[in-house]
Amino acid sequence: MTNNLKIFIGNWKMYGDISSLKILRRINTFLNTKKSKMRPRVIMCIPSILLYPFSKYLKNSKVSFGAQNCHEIDSYGPFTGSISAKMLKKAGAKYVIIGHSENRIEGDDQKKINKKIKSAQRQNLSVIYCIGENLTQQKKKLTFKILKKQINSIFLHKINLNKLIIAYEPTWAIGSGNIPRAEELKKIFSFIKTIIKNKIKSKKIPKILYGGSVNNSNIVSFLAIKDCDGFLIGGASLSSKKFIDIIKKCYK
Numbered sequence: 001m002t003n004n005l006k007i008f009i010g011n012w013k014m015y016g017d018i019s020s021l022k023i024l025r026r027i028n029t030f031l032n033t034k035k036s037k038m039r040p041r042v043i044m045c046i047p048s049i050l051l052y053p054f055s056k057y058l059k060n061s062k063v064s065f066g067a068q069n070c071h072e073i074d075s076y077g078p079f080t081g082s083i084s085a086k087m088l089k090k091a092g093a094k095y096v097i098i099g100h101s102e103n104r105i106e107g108d109d110q111k112k113i114n115k116k117i118k119s120a121q122r123q124n125l126s127v128i129y130c131i132g133e134n135l136t137q138q139k140k141k142l143t144f145k146i147l148k149k150q151i152n153s154i155f156l157h158k159i160n161l162n163k164l165i166i167a168y169e170p171t172w173a174i175g176s177g178n179i180p181r182a183e184e185l186k187k188i189f190s191f192i193k194t195i196i197k198n199k200i201k202s203k204k205i206p207k208i209l210y211g212g213s214v215n216n217s218n219i220v221s222f223l224a225i226k227d228c229d230g231f232l233i234g235g236a237s238l239s240s241k242k243f244i245d246i247i248k249k250c251y252k
């Protein structure tokens with residue numbers, strides 16, 4: 001890979017506690033000592049209860065913080081157990097993942113997801129919008145149809161593209177160790193970029209990432225996908241060694 005900026009987003013899901021700060025400290029140290037030709041952007045989407053302490057401990061660090069979901073109401077309200085975009089922002093988040101398949105399975109339909117994206121952007125958070133097909137849809141060859149619908153929704157709802165990162169995460173690749181074939185991914189990324197380019201006049205289109213079983217062994221197989229601007233990493237983001245290894249291999 002050349003020295004293009006790549007985005008590496010970690011998604012800790014329901015893992016981590018206060019002792020996990022050391023993971024971020026090590027990643028930050030690496031980012032501060034990395035060779036100058038590397039220009040990775042690192043965002044860690046951590047459990048919301050860790051946002052405030054971690055963003056305080058790692059003030060001015062090279063790691064930016066993100067959350068993993070938010071409520072569709074952006075400020076405050078009588079919603080037991082929920083967290084709003086405003087609260088996440090105040091706790092130190094600059095980003096929030098929305099539409100992750102694990103949340104879609106739990107009931108976040110596209111209508112709710114659109115509301116959540118709007119709500120996050122109203123609070124000036126950048127949204128990491130997850131799209132992708134599940135196994136049944138993949139088997140029925142519905143991938144492109146599903147993706148088109150999920151992307152068109154951005155335009156239908158006038159989502160702010162300047163505060164949007166798209167993450168293509170096929171559900172069947174998440175946590176399974178299975179990854180799409182490079183040829184397939186090339187087609188999918190080019191398809192996503194083409195739909196967006198056809199909808200907007202500006203040359204500046206949102207960054208598009210891949211997510212699903214990315215690790216320090218298979219990362220090189222993704223580097224041939226030229227339209228892929230980075231990665232959304234689950235399990236491997238819980239290990240500073242694996243995460244740093246992934247970054248290093250992208251710049252070899």
Ligand code: 13P
Pocket residue numbers: 011100169173174175176211212213214232233234235236
């Ligand atoms: P894994 O990297 O553990 O497969 O998780 C991917 C993911 O869901 C990131 O959002």
